[in-house]
Amino acid sequence: MFESDDISGEKALLEAQKIAFGPVVFQTARLLRDWGVFELLQNNRKGFSVETISNKLGLTLYAAQILCESGFSMGALKLENDIYTLTKIGYFLLNDEMTRVNMDFNHDVNYQGLFFLDEALKTQKPSGLHETFSKEETIYPILSELPPKAKQSWFAFDHFYSDAAFVKLVDIMSQKGIKKLLEPGGNTGKWSIALTKVSPDTTVTILDHQGQIDVAIQNADANGVGERVDGIAIDLLDHSIPFPNGFDGVWMSQFLDCFAPQDIIALLKRSKEALNKDGRVYIVEPFWDRQSHEIGSYCLINTSPYFTALANGTSKMYRASEMKKFANEAGLEVEEEINGLGFGHTLMICKVKG
Amino acid sequence: MFESDDISGEKALLEAQKIAFGPVVFQTARLLRDWGVFELLQNNRKGFSVETISNKLGLTLYAAQILCESGFSMGALKLENDIYTLTKIGYFLLNDEMTRVNMDFNHDVNYQGLFFLDEALKTQKPSGLHETFSKEETIYPILSELPPKAKQSWFAFDHFYSDAAFVKLVDIMSQKGIKKLLEPGGNTGKWSIALTKVSPDTTVTILDHQGQIDVAIQNADANGVGERVDGIAIDLLDHSIPFPNGFDGVWMSQFLDCFAPQDIIALLKRSKEALNKDGRVYIVEPFWDRQSHEIGSYCLINTSPYFTALANGTSKMYRASEMKKFANEAGLEVEEEINGLGFGHTLMICKVKG
Structure with missing residues (x-):
């Protein structure tokens, strides 16, 4: 490569x-x-x-x-x-659509903030965000308040890279016979709605801010699956608060790349504690060491400085080998890896260490 | 290429x-x-x-x-x-020194202003300069007031590309037997001092702002050639004002690339009128169609957006073929081209059309 x-x-x-x-x-x-x-x-x-x-x-x-x-x-x-x-x-x-969304994302969201990459790397704060768009700790709470072009390019980038794997993932997960799924960082409910629509026996519980949960449940209601999507407000970064338990699965799709290793390990530990016997943790990420071509690796690796300078100052696009280590440190082991979903996404299925 | x-x-x-x-x-x-x-x-x-x-x-x-x-x-x-x-x-x-000065120049001077390249191209104003360093019409009057790193990187870039050709050019010009040389845009007197030092029969007259002339003459005095370097204050862009006349040569080194074609043609016409019979106009530029390797062309071509967004909004690095056309339109013809001076500079010697 x-x-x-x-x-x-x-x-x-x-x-x-x-x-x-x-x-x-x-x-x-x-x-x-x-x-x-x-x-x-x-x-x-x-x-x-x-x-x-x-x-x-x-x-x-x-x-x-x-x-x-x-x-x-x-x-x-x-x-x-x-x-x-x-x-x-x-x-x-x-x-090429990928090239287009990359370029728009790098101009409208990242260009000006990347000038402050050095400061961001020194302070582990998103200095580029602070110098351009907002003084917030991370970009996530202010996504909807970004200037119109930045907002549009951020979401186009996000959708392009996640949508391609989506249908395939719904298909795989609907065959797992999961009754109760926990979804930390459930966002607008896109995943929970898609899965519950095709899996009539599945219930999804979202963990997120109250505001996000309200939006997700409203969307679920509008899609006729409101009775099987619920939510619990929680501070995901307060690792002293356990997740609710009794779940067949914990689902985290393009979620862990928003955190530093120590937070990922803590989130995985809390996920492990939320599982029933025989439950599994499902991690979906585009890992840069699992790409079929170097173009994919190139795009992922060079998206990491966005996380540093604009998003949160501490996270990155990881390798599958790193995520395996984090899972191990959390008391999990990788049971199965399904690669090549959508644009180079991997579904990593983890069970509790025996 | x-x-x-x-x-x-x-x-x-x-x-x-x-x-x-x-x-x-x-x-x-x-x-x-x-x-x-x-x-x-x-x-x-x-x-x-x-x-x-x-x-x-x-x-x-x-x-x-x-x-x-x-x-x-x-x-x-x-x-x-x-x-x-x-x-x-x-x-x-x-x-590699070239790579280093290019990178420093592109970060410290250009990076932030290039975000406004579209506006600069639309308005033919250096919008990047206006958004970052100054509201002046061009970068030239405020070069010494740039933030320290920008100033250092600007001058390092300028010196790197011009110094390499300097010694060779002094050598060539000292053999021309020129008595009176006119130098529009004489700057700090670097050229006039170097030439008069080795050519005891040569006198150089600088055309520039009064402030610049004062500096040049002071430098010439300090170098012991004060009696053969003088200056006349003139607005170089007021093409209704003729240059003084009676000169054996007019010298313009890395000067015309600061102007748009119509100004270049006007400056060349005024230069032509300043010549004695048998006088010559000497133009020194790094032309991107006269490089021995594509690396040189690449650097020159991609320096043009600096002129657009940061320097003046209207000029660029030209091709020798363009400069020939400008000379022709001004009533001059290219008599000789000496290529490959320093880092790909050309000395273009023009005589009055017969």
């Missing part, structure tokens, strides 16, 4: 410049996409001169030059005899 | 992610460099685990993980059996 041994010195020096000009090329690529240059050239395969591009898109010649020249240097545009055409890289920047 | 046709779809999609995560990887690379990770691994070729790296550098384990994992994904670190080692890309990020 990320093989870099066999490249020439010249190639390595160019790669170093790509990193050193990363913020510049990011911004020009974004505008080439958003101002229609990529699309124009996709629809006109023979290409256009920069003068024609500027005329057709109503850009100044200067703006078209700045963007197209940078697009050429990044390999998104080809330039031959003063005619620009679209390349494969440009095609993906325009059309 | 920038060949991108023959790469696979998979490779192109990864390249697109590198662009989409450009700001993230830029920041982690910078901290890997500045917090000693690259240096530690350069001095310990067998490498270290992330725990050892964190201990040896006094970083939290979390900070070391965030940085090293990103460093692995960008190809600057190799990770095998949980041991990190430095790659060629990491070596260049640490040791």
